[in-house]
Amino acid sequence: MEIISTPIRDLVIVKNQIFADSRGFFLESYNKKRLAESGINIDFCQDNLSKSSYGVVRGLHYQLNPHCQSKLVSVIVGKVYDVAVDLRKGSPTFGQWFGVELSEENKLQFLIPQGFAHGFSVLSETAVFSYKCDDFYDPTLERGIIYNDPALNIDWQIPLQEAIISEKDLKHPTLEKAEMNFVY
Numbered sequence: 001m002e003i004i005s006t007p008i009r010d011l012v013i014v015k016n017q018i019f020a021d022s023r024g025f026f027l028e029s030y031n032k033k034r035l036a037e038s039g040i041n042i043d044f045c046q047d048n049l050s051k052s053s054y055g056v057v058r059g060l061h062y063q064l065n066p067h068c069q070s071k072l073v074s075v076i077v078g079k080v081y082d083v084a085v086d087l088r089k090g091s092p093t094f095g096q097w098f099g100v101e102l103s104e105e106n107k108l109q110f111l112i113p114q115g116f117a118h119g120f121s122v123l124s125e126t127a128v129f130s131y132k133c134d135d136f137y138d139p140t141l142e143r144g145i146i147y148n149d150p151a152l153n154i155d156w157q158i159p160l161q162e163a164i165i166s167e168k169d170l171k172h173p174t175l176e177k178a179e180m181n182f183v184y
């Protein structure tokens, strides 16, 4: 397993060892010990799975403390552009975002620490998205930032006029107005 750093501290890409043979492939999609050997100690407690069509944008979402979530995200089918935004007060990269293409082909994973907003756009006909969280869903603490916040200027890699977005996601505030309680 290789941990690939990004321009945002603690936000990393995980490249797992792939065992390919005439049957297909095998990889360990999560290994607590291997992550710990790279200094990543996270106790995941909930797995989520979602399927989306081309042009869907889900996000930008996060949960407030005391139940904020780290996420280890993977794409099982298709291709997405996955984005994380640093919301940690005092972070030198506060308000900065980083995106990475995750796909069935590249089998990369994205490890998003607590204190980040998360979202993705679907680049393939459909995408099956699977991710681990280190705290349980708490709708009372769920918050969001509008996907097209001009202050973030995220390039979702799709024509936004065709984006498919939930009514809930269309109502999120901008970063400037969002409620957050994360400290770097």
Ligand SMILES: Cc1cn([C@H]2C[C@H](O)[C@@H](COP(=O)(O)OP(=O)(O)O[C@H]3O[C@H](C)C(=O)[C@H](O)[C@H]3O)O2)c(=O)[nH]c1=O
Pocket (backbone or CB within 6 Å): 048, 050, 058, 059, 061, 062, 071, 118, 119, 120, 136, 137, 166
């Ligand atoms: C997240 C979640 C949702 N739900 C229920 C609540 C709704 O009735 C339904 C759909 O939820 P939502 O529209 O928030 O699903 P997504 O838009 O995929 O939200 C997720 O997408 C972005 C990319 C994330 O990073 C978050 O983990 C998560 O917010 O599932 C649950 O029962 N448990 C859960 O953990």
